[in-house]
Amino acid sequence: MGDYRGVSEMQEKTSPGPDPSDSGAKGGSAGTADAAPVRPVIPAAAAKRANASVIGMIVALVVSIAAFLPIILMNPLPKSDGFRPNIDVGAVARNATDVAGFTPVTPDTGKSFTSNYARWESGTGSGVPTWEVGYLTPNQSFIGLVQTRQSNPTWLVQQTKSAPVTGTRAAGGQDWELRDTGKGEKSMVLNYRGTTVVLTGSAQLDEFAELATAVVQSMDANPAVTVSPSASTAP
CATH class of the missing domain: 1.20.5 (Single alpha-helices involved in coiled-coils or other helix-helix interfaces)
Structure with a gap:
C-alpha cells in the first residue's frame, strides 16, 4: 500500500500544469485587444x-x-489681333494742307499697313513744322513718317537719332538715304519735290521699302502747293 501512494505522489508532482507566465501573456494580449482606441477631444x-x-x-x-x-x-x-485704331489719314491731311504749305503725303499701302496716328505739328519746340503719321507694319513693327519743307541738319540728326549714313535704298524709283543706328532702329531719308520725308522705326528693310514706295507715289500724285502757311490753328 505504501508503494502505490509513492507512485501516485510522484505522478501528481510530474503532471504538467498551467504555466503562470503563459496565462499572464494571454491575459495581457486579450486586454490590449479589448481596449478601445483613444480619441483626442x-x-x-x-x-x-x-x-x-x-x-x-x-x-x-x-x-x-x-x-x-x-x-x-x-x-x-x-483680342489676339490687337487694337487697331481707325485713322483716316487722308482726311487729316486735307485739313492740314493749307497750314502746311504743301500737300502732306498719304501713302496707300492697302490693308497691309495700318495707321495709329496722323497729325500736323506746328514745330513750337523744334522750330520745324511737320506732318507726322505712325504706321504698324504687317509684322507688327512700327515706322514713323515725318515730312517737312523746312528741314535742317540739326533737325535731321534729331529725327534719325544721330544714326550715321550707311548707304542708299531704292524705293519708288528714288534713292533714299539709309541711316542705321545698329541697335534695331533705322531711318530712310528722301529730299523730293521741295519736302523732306523721314521714315524711322524698327521694321525690316523690305517693309521700309514698301512704305517708301507708297510715299513716292503719293508725292508724285500730289505736287507740293505754293500756298504760304496760314496762321490758323493746326488741326
Missing part, C-alpha cells in the same frame, strides 16, 4: 475659434473677389 472653445478663422478667411476671399471683379469686367483683355 478638442475643447468646445478651441473648436469654435478654429471654425471662426476658416469662416473669416472665406469671407475675406469673397470680399476681395467682389472688389476686383468690376475692374476686370470694365477692362477686358485685348
Whole structure:
C-alpha cells in the first residue's frame, strides 16, 4: 500500500500544469485587444475659434473677389489681333494742307499697313513744322513718317537719332538715304519735290521699302502747293 501512494505522489508532482507566465501573456494580449482606441477631444472653445478663422478667411476671399471683379469686367483683355485704331489719314491731311504749305503725303499701302496716328505739328519746340503719321507694319513693327519743307541738319540728326549714313535704298524709283543706328532702329531719308520725308522705326528693310514706295507715289500724285502757311490753328 505504501508503494502505490509513492507512485501516485510522484505522478501528481510530474503532471504538467498551467504555466503562470503563459496565462499572464494571454491575459495581457486579450486586454490590449479589448481596449478601445483613444480619441483626442478638442475643447468646445478651441473648436469654435478654429471654425471662426476658416469662416473669416472665406469671407475675406469673397470680399476681395467682389472688389476686383468690376475692374476686370470694365477692362477686358485685348483680342489676339490687337487694337487697331481707325485713322483716316487722308482726311487729316486735307485739313492740314493749307497750314502746311504743301500737300502732306498719304501713302496707300492697302490693308497691309495700318495707321495709329496722323497729325500736323506746328514745330513750337523744334522750330520745324511737320506732318507726322505712325504706321504698324504687317509684322507688327512700327515706322514713323515725318515730312517737312523746312528741314535742317540739326533737325535731321534729331529725327534719325544721330544714326550715321550707311548707304542708299531704292524705293519708288528714288534713292533714299539709309541711316542705321545698329541697335534695331533705322531711318530712310528722301529730299523730293521741295519736302523732306523721314521714315524711322524698327521694321525690316523690305517693309521700309514698301512704305517708301507708297510715299513716292503719293508725292508724285500730289505736287507740293505754293500756298504760304496760314496762321490758323493746326488741326
